[in-house]
Every structure is written in C-alpha cells, then in structure tokens.
Amino acid sequence: MASENTNRLAVLIDADNAQPAIAEGLLAEVAKYGTAHVKRAYGDWTSTNLKGWKDHLLAQSIQPIQQFGYTTGKNATDSAMIIDAMDLLYTSKLDGFVIVSSDSDFTRLASRIRESGLTVYGFGQRKTPKPFVAACDKFIYTENLKEVTEDAPVAKTRTAANQLKGDSKLMNLLRNAVEAASDDSGWARLDTVGSIITKQRPDFDSRSYGFNKLGELFSATTLFDLESRSPGDGKPPVTHVRDIRHRAEK
CATH class of the missing domain: 3.40.50.1010 (5'-nuclease)
Structure with missing residues (x-):
C-alpha cells in the first residue's frame, strides 16, 4: 500500500x-x-x-x-x-x-x-x-x-499440496485467520488475513513454503477459494479468500 x-x-x-x-x-x-x-x-x-x-x-x-x-x-x-x-x-x-x-x-x-x-x-x-x-x-x-x-527457481522448492494439507499447524493457522476475518458468507480479504497471520506468527512467510505470495500458498493447498474483486472507482482489484467448506453451507 x-x-x-x-x-x-x-x-x-x-x-x-x-x-x-x-x-x-x-x-x-x-x-x-x-x-x-x-x-x-x-x-x-x-x-x-x-x-x-x-x-x-x-x-x-x-x-x-x-x-x-x-x-x-x-x-x-x-x-x-x-x-x-x-x-x-x-x-x-x-x-x-x-x-x-x-x-x-x-x-x-x-x-x-x-x-x-x-x-x-x-x-x-x-x-x-x-x-x-x-x-x-x-x-x-x-x-x-x-x-x-540469487534467482533460485522457486517452482522447484514449492511444497506439494498433500504436504501442505498434512501440516496441521499450517492449516489451522490459515483456516483460523480466514475465519477471524470473514463475513457472513465466509469470504475474507486476503490482506486482512495476512495481517492476522503475522500477528499470530511474526515469522510466517509464504516463501518458506516456496511461494512468493500468500495467495499462491492458499491456492496450492486446494482447500480455499480465491476471488479477485474490483472495488470500482479505478481502484486495483482486491483478492478475497474462503474456506471451501463454506460451499457446502449454501
């Protein structure tokens, strides 16, 4: 920002x-x-x-x-x-x-x-x-x-989806942060989710799992929906994230 x-x-x-x-x-x-x-x-x-x-x-x-x-x-x-x-x-x-x-x-x-x-x-x-x-x-x-x-190829160091899903501490951290920031429909702004995660774990970094951005990490788990929304007035799009378990609640 x-x-x-x-x-x-x-x-x-x-x-x-x-x-x-x-x-x-x-x-x-x-x-x-x-x-x-x-x-x-x-x-x-x-x-x-x-x-x-x-x-x-x-x-x-x-x-x-x-x-x-x-x-x-x-x-x-x-x-x-x-x-x-x-x-x-x-x-x-x-x-x-x-x-x-x-x-x-x-x-x-x-x-x-x-x-x-x-x-x-x-x-x-x-x-x-x-x-x-x-x-x-x-x-x-x-x-x-x-x-x-050093321009190391990030793709070679990315953690596989099954490994991410098997990391219970990581998944609890991501899900709890999304839940804390979500509205009634389950959607939460990704930047707000990131702020909550950092407050809970100052050393959290998606690059530790091989992903340059937090959104890429969420997407790689295959357990979250991501959606880009335009706020209008020429402002840049804002990424939102939701636990896929909310799909079944519709």
Whole structure:
C-alpha cells in the first residue's frame, strides 16, 4: 500500500552476525514496509572477517559503524547497536526499526521499541531464537531473501499440496485467520488475513513454503477459494479468500 511506503525506518545491521550476500534483497524487502532513512552496519571493520561487506556498503549506501572488540568473549557490536537504537528512538522521528541479526541479545531491544509504539521488523537466519522472533512485529528469514537475490527457481522448492494439507499447524493457522476475518458468507480479504497471520506468527512467510505470495500458498493447498474483486472507482482489484467448506453451507 502507498501509505506504508511513507514510514520512516532505521535499518541497523549486526554485520558480525549477518551475511553480506543478503544486502540487496534485504533493502528490497525493507522497501515494502517503508523508507530506510537510517542505514547502519555495525562491526569491527579492521577485521578481515567483514571484508565481504565492504562492496555492499558502498553499493547500498550503508554507513559502517566501527566497533572494536575490546574484550574477548564480549559482543561489543551488540552493545553499540542497542545504544544507537535507543538514541534514535528518542531523538529521531521514526515509525519503525529494522534489526538485522540472529542474536537473541536484541530481544529486549525489540520489545522496548514496540512499547514506545514503533514497529519492529526483524531479519535473521532460521536458527534465530524464538524469543527474538516473537518480540518483533514481523520477522523475515534471510534464507528467503537469498532465494530471491540469487534467482533460485522457486517452482522447484514449492511444497506439494498433500504436504501442505498434512501440516496441521499450517492449516489451522490459515483456516483460523480466514475465519477471524470473514463475513457472513465466509469470504475474507486476503490482506486482512495476512495481517492476522503475522500477528499470530511474526515469522510466517509464504516463501518458506516456496511461494512468493500468500495467495499462491492458499491456492496450492486446494482447500480455499480465491476471488479477485474490483472495488470500482479505478481502484486495483482486491483478492478475497474462503474456506471451501463454506460451499457446502449454501
């Protein structure tokens, strides 16, 4: 939606904990939720471990923030990110934060930012601890970003219909969200259904099942009807979804 793109976001990257290959896909994903007014990557840039990040910093206009590892075994980068995030929270007019890390140390930071009424988008690997995932409004696994960036053929990774239907947790999630958003006829706006799913599971992503869009996932299960409706007045069509069990209730 156009209104979403007006959101001012701060993108804070734990370069010690994130792969440089995600940079392009990361910022493309961030653009769906708003404009990155702040883009910073934290780490010890004198270390050869971060060599792969340098070209991406220039190409994506990301500001490197130097943080020396003063003490062995202590993560100074995390502390620097948290301090900067709190400074930005109080001094900048932002609508949300993007925290890029798979580290559970940012769990309390995410919770604190949300307590102030701002939105938190987390990006990390599938190994990211669940408490950090749950502390974000929306969490995107960076493995999904790599698939897009590296042009991997999505069709080969799609989960088959029988596997989708056999995933009881997934089916309950989809059906409950449709039911919660549906009208008396059983139809619900797909975008509303998506919002409900995200609130229940911040890390839910149709790309994890091999589908670029939520509607494609619903269709692949063969257990839902989808319908595109034109609201008129030149507005774009709106997709609606319904559990096929409502057919029998007619």
